[in-house]
Amino acid sequence: MKILSLRFKNLNSLKGQWKIDFQDQAFQDNALFVITGQTGAGKSTILDAICLALYQQTPRLDKLTQSKNELMTRGCGDCLAEVEFAVKGKAYRVYWSQKRARGHADGNLQAPICELTEIGGKVLATKSSEVLKLVTDLTGLDFSRFTKSMLLAQGGFAAFLNATSGERAELLEELTGTEIYCEIAQYVYQQNKHIQNELTLLTEQSKVLSLLDDVQRAELDAEIATLTQQQKTLTTEHKALETAFNWLQQTQKLSTDINTQTQVVGNIKEEQKNFESKEEALVNAEKAAKLTPLFESKQQAATQHEKVKQQLLEIEQKRNANKILMQEALTDQEQKNTQLQAQQEKTTQTLDAINNVLAPLDLTIAEKQSQSQQLTQQQLEKSAIVEQEKQKLVEQQLQITNLQQQLQTLQLTLQARAYIPQMSEKLSTISLQLNQLGEMQEKHSTLSQTLTSIEQKKSEAIKSNDHAQQAIQSLMLQVEPLESKLQQAKTDIQNALSLLPGASINTASVELKQLQIQLEQCQSTLPLVDKLDRIEVDLAKITDSKTHLENSLQADNEQLLAWKTQGQQLAEEVKNTEKLLEQDQIIQSLSALQMKVEESEPCPLCGSLEHPALVNYQKIDASHHQSRLKELQQQLLEARNRYSELNGQLKNKQQQLQQMLSSLQALLSEKEAQLQQWSSNAYLMGQEYNAQSNALLLAQKQSLTLQIQELTQKIEDVRTLERQQSEQSDQLQTLSADKNNLLLTQQQSIHTQNSLAEQFETLSADAAQITSNIDTTKQTIVASLPEPSQLLASSDLTFLAPEAIFNQPEQWLAEVTQQVTDYQLQLTQEQQLQQQLSELSQQHSLAQQAMQQQSELLQQVTTQLHGLIEQINSAQQQRKTQFGDASPQQLREQAQQQLTQCQTQLETAKSALQTLSATEQALQGESSQLIALEQEYKAHLVNADTQFTQALATSLFTDQSDYLNACLTQDEMQSLIALRQHLQQQLLTETTRLQTLESQLAAQQALKFTELDLSQATQALSESEHKIEQHQQTYATKLGLLQADDNAKVKQQSLLKQQQQKQENAQQWTMLNKLIGSADGAKFRTFAQGVTLDNLVYLANKEMANLHQRYQLQRNVEQPLALQVIDLWQANAVRDVKTLSGGESFLVSLGLALALSNLVSHKTQIESLFLDEGFGTLDANTLEVALEALERLNATGKLIGVISHVDALKERINHQIHVNKGASAGFSQLDAKYQFNEQVISN
Known part of the structure; x- marks a missing residue:
């Protein structure tokens, strides 16, 4: 990590904004520089700014927040710090700033603003916590490591050298991250403890298991076999009763449905009967609807004819009114013409008077008014x-x-006030005396309060002594009964523990946990057993119904075949009878020809000479055969109907059978899936599902619940007794402590009484002396005041009275x-x-x-x-008399306006007359059109009335009124038609449904499953269920004992196997725990810290060989984390580091600091180093050695900054940053080249 640049603003005494660019050519040429300045000028503030930007705190202050910022320059409203740094060749910029409200120096602090960005790239973080985390991750240095490796601040330079062993251990752990070894040691210890507890638990669990012997198990197997056979018999009987019960319920339901459906059909028929009156009205309305178009045509023609007549009447009224208006408009036009001629003459006279009289008069008045104004x-x-x-x-x-x-x-x-000059001369003396008097009075008052306080304290001490004595006696009376109760509690706990398994809460808790696990497993199997039981019941019901349905299908098939055979026979008879009647009709049609046939004569049809049919023909009874044909046809129709009905029923039953088969298959699949879950359940392993499984599991659940309740109550009893014992023990300890406190209080009270008595005597003497001095001083002040005879005012007498003074x-x-x-x-x-x-x-x-x-x-x-x-x-009176108050221009405008008004009125009258004439012509044309249209509509009306009258005469209606009474609206007709169709459809649907129900009831009654009625079947079914439930409980109890024994055997084998596996693992953890494990993690941590310290000593000795070859460091054998120094110039004498002088301590500390810098740089290479300590304690030779070491470090490419005011250091290091302390205001400045101007940079 390398610091590239630093920018900061308004930090401590460095007011203003400054920037130090460590990439500047001066730093490239000489990377070793010194920061110089007077004490307090702000040299260390530069290093504070680096820490503030990177870690939001400084070595001398805690983290700066919205509520606290002691770093901001006094009288400023904002501050900032920004550092550009590089890690592994990539550059970053970290920024921190804080402002006060509105930028005012007295404003409230706002939340700090933080930002970390890649230089020339994206923003990485803007939240303070995220910025701090990313800086630590990128550099590999947190604040503590940074101030021990890159920036060695004031007060912490020799912290590691002079630390105790414990402090040095913490520093090593913090600097090198060796806290992981402490965590490993603690983990090994806890893991070993956990595994040993598990091994002990497995041993205890294997001891508490109880198993059946062979004789007990054989007897239990025999009882279960007998109970299983009995269960099958009871189940068969129960299924038969269920089938009969269901048949009775279904039969009763069908009977009820038939009665209800019969009522529904009757209601529909009643509704049809009530609809007959509306049916007649509907028929008449349908007939009347045929005449409606003719009637509507007639009505429309009459309406149109009446409308035209009304319009023609309105036109005539408008023409009459328009003629009157035309006459009035003509008269008005003549009047307006006369008025215009008169106004023209008047206007000419007015204009002449204005020009000849009014204008000269107004000019005279204006001139005189101007003179008047002046x-x-x-x-x-x-x-x-x-x-x-x-x-x-x-x-x-x-x-x-x-x-x-x-x-x-x-x-x-x-x-x-003539006395005041005299008072002025003595005022300074009186002032001094009054000050002395005030001090004496204040001292006397303090002494008085002290004496009063001493009296109160003496009284309180006496009372405290008495109270303490009483309390001690009271406590002694409470201790003896409490000790007796405590002994009795111990006896009760031993008795309660003897009732627990293993006489131990831990053993009992283990057994309780096992019982709870078994109960949870047992409860989890109950839904599975319930579902299997329901599936078995559903399978029995469907199988029984399937059998009955198959029998019914077989009977229906036989009946259907019989109806089919009977229908075929009847169809053959009908065919023969029809053929016989057809032949008889043919013969009857040839009866005339038969009469012409004679023996030995040829037949008229075939020409044969022999006529055997005439000899053998017998006439049939045609009416009898026709009656017979009708009977056969009726029988054939009935047989076909029966066949169709039975065939439909047969198809419905076949569908029901198919649905039953599908349901049966689904239930069998579901049963198979549930049985697979049964087989995979660990608790049910080794058991097979049967009818008694549910009862057996319920019995096991009840037994486990009872055992858990009893064991839980016993454990809770022991814990209650232990809590009572602990409370009584705490009370006894509390009483003993109270007694000791009271004895101490009593002794303190006696000592306080004696001490207060001595103080009272001394202070009383001092108070008396001060009182005497006060009286003397008052007399002196009064003597220096003016005589009362010199005072004239009574207020002066009061003012100079001793009381006022x-x-x-x-x-x-x-x-x-x-x-x-x-x-x-x-x-x-x-x-x-x-x-x-x-x-x-x-x-x-x-x-x-x-x-x-x-x-x-x-x-x-x-x-x-x-x-x-x-x-x-006078002139104004003349003007007003002749012309009024108006101006000449106004008079001209009025005259012209009156003339224009008359002209406009004349034009308006002419225009109105023209408009009325045009209106008359338009009304006349419209009247002619309406007269022609009225004749046309009248002819249409006559024609439409004739057509309607003729159609009405040929209908069933007597007249138009009769027709109108029969008419209905479209909505009424649609409603009646819909109601008629609805009643017909509803009657057909409900009748069909009634027939279907009757058929189903007949088929159901034919099954005849039992002779019992519904109440008897219900009672028999309830008794059967009760027997099965009692039998299942007995079976479940026996089977539960057997399965519990099987589970116990399986569990015992599992526990033995687990115990063997755990034993091998426990041995490994025991060995590891002996090596490094400990509850506080000290064993492995101390070892790791020792190794780290050895490495640090090795690195420090390498650095010290370059600094000064006299001293080397080594670890203390007796105190593993303590350090000793070896003096190579004194025959390798070993002595404590505390014996080093100031200069020697600095050299050794510098070597350790450089070693620490190398030690913590395992993640990030340290390319910058800042020192703020120690050079002032060095002599010339030692300083020379230190400088040579720094120059060697500089030669490796590191940027090294040193803070010092030592002259020799400033002379040796040419590259310097001067911090100049101001003459006043407490502010300092850097050299001008480091001043930062944001405006210049932005430009």
């Missing part, structure tokens, strides 16, 4: 001057009177001093008043003469003004 202005000016002179005379007279009164009052006051001496002195000052001021004021009064009298005489002259001038101007005003008033 005279008025002169009058006002003269009046103001006169008034000013009068006011000035009055004011001067008042001033003269006031001055005379002030002078008189002041002279009386001076006469009354001695009660408030400071106030009295201040008042006397003020009176002396006031007296001197009053003398000066008297002289000034006399001089002012003489000057003011002269000024008053001159002012009276000036006022007289100005009054005469004012009278002359006033006389001239009155004459001119009379002339103006």
